[in-house]
Amino acid sequence: MSEKRKKLIVTRYNPESDTAPRTQVYEVPYEDDTRVLDALNYIKDVEDGTLTYRSSCQMGVCGSCGMNVNGTPRLTCATFLRDFEGDITVEPLGNFPVMRDLAVNMSDFMEKLTRVKPWIIREKEKPLDEGEYLQTPEQLQAYRQFSLCINCMLCYAACPVYGKEKDFVGPAAIALAHRYNEDSRDEGRAERNAFVGSTTGVWECTFVGECSEVCPEGVDPAAAIQREKLSNAVDKLKSFILPWGKK
Amino acid sequence: MAAQKSEAFWWLLFSAGGMLSAIFLPGHIFFQGLALQLGWIPEDAMSFERMTSLLSHPIAKLYLFALISLSLFHAVHRLKHVVHDLGLEANRLMAFFFYSVAILGTLLAGNALMRIG
């Protein structure tokens, strides 16, 4: 039985010795169920132990294995070699600084996630003896989709605004803020507004929509951002027309 | 360069203009653009007297004012962003220029419509 083989053109970058990334070509055998991540594991096990990349669950829930495959941000554990004709280019996830080979610096992303205050904010905490918060299925539906984010950063890699403007808060962070703003238990919209509704927040977005295109979990961050634009603009209008009103 | 502080305000105008232009402009382009060229509009329908009488109605004036003004704000807001996306630095001067076009158009429309009939 003839073995199928594919060429992978992989970005290499050693911060100790390189000034810029270069590429290295590997040829890997593959089956119908071989994913790009499997190919990378094969390369590291058999061909070149120095290849560096991130992965964890290998099943599309942890968000660790995001990379640019033929120019498109993909989860490499969910990208099958059989779907590609010809050579496959594997690059580090776009729009992020490259630390080594295929591993990128996630610090900016992590910092922005924290700054949207992704937790339930209440004016007064409900004491335990008052019982649990009750939520109807409809109230859950209002935010559930936006809670599915696995923090894989593919949306940041796809966003041309983030590509040019690293200050932009970004799709996943705003979608996360929206998830809490829409949660019936939360009262923190005004607190999040300062960051989310700032000039580097929703107002940087021009609704290109590629973030939602590449999202592997169907979060639709583009929708979250546009809805936050609407509520933020209405908030600003209200506070302009009725400055004494509660924000 | 980050967005303007007034971005939310211009975005509201952009949204309103987007809605009006999306719903009403196709019909106007067809009848005041294509149909006229194809000779489908009878001569007297476009007469000065008939048009003046039609646009004397305050509702007609309000409609055209809203459509023209908001469509202008919609278009210049988008073009401001397009110019930035094409590589030009988005500075305040350029934004001022674009919005001035819409403001001027709004003033001209208001003035003209008030003088009709």
Next chain:
Amino acid sequence: MSTREYRVPEPGYKDYNPPAPEIWWTKRRGYLLFMLREFTAIFVLLFTMRLLQGVIALSNGATAWNAWVETASNSTFIAIGSLIAFFFVLFHSITWFQAGAVVTPLRFGKFQVPTSLFVAGNMGLVVVVALVIGYFSIGG
């Protein structure tokens, strides 16, 4: 025997920062469609200016108005421009309603109106509105 001094490097100190490409919008199909969509604004602007010109002409008297009608009816430039503008503005309408379905989805209880239906419904409205405009344009 000397021990080599071990310095823990700060994360990111030798990161490679990829430069952002100047012409980014040709790189993906989604980016190109986005640019096309935004470009419709030029035709919205141009045709709205035509309408503004007409309104100003009407306010300036019969001579000015008839001149505007003359250009609108016979100018080849306007003919070609109107045709191109017509298709671009239709594209604007369709993409606008697609965006509308995303920003303000229509829900009846549990049922959410799918985007295609939302767009079709709104385009139907555009047709109805066009008929009304036609009624007033032709001589109602």
